[in-house]
Amino acid sequence: MISCYNEHLRKDIILNEGEEYCPKCNGGGLHVDIKTTKWLTYSRCKKCLGKGKLDWIEQAMGVNPSTIDVSIRQEFLNEAANYLANKIDKEIMNTIKVV
């Protein structure tokens, strides 16, 4: 299975059937802003909006910002909810274990 680290999402992304890595950011999800200063700044890739991959519809029509933002936000919310649930479960288990 081919995967690529996406720096915008901070996780590996895996191509599903019919998807390709974004030709602008090569899957990294970031766009390097060229400045005249010595500092490089990064922003979300304008082609894939940080997803790092595109399906054939997105390659032709572009990524719909409303769908990408909702799915990314939902993924982060799920991750946060799982983290908190695990943490709370452990705290409860620890208080039960103490005799």
Ligand SMILES: [Zn+2]
């Ligand atoms: Zn991109």
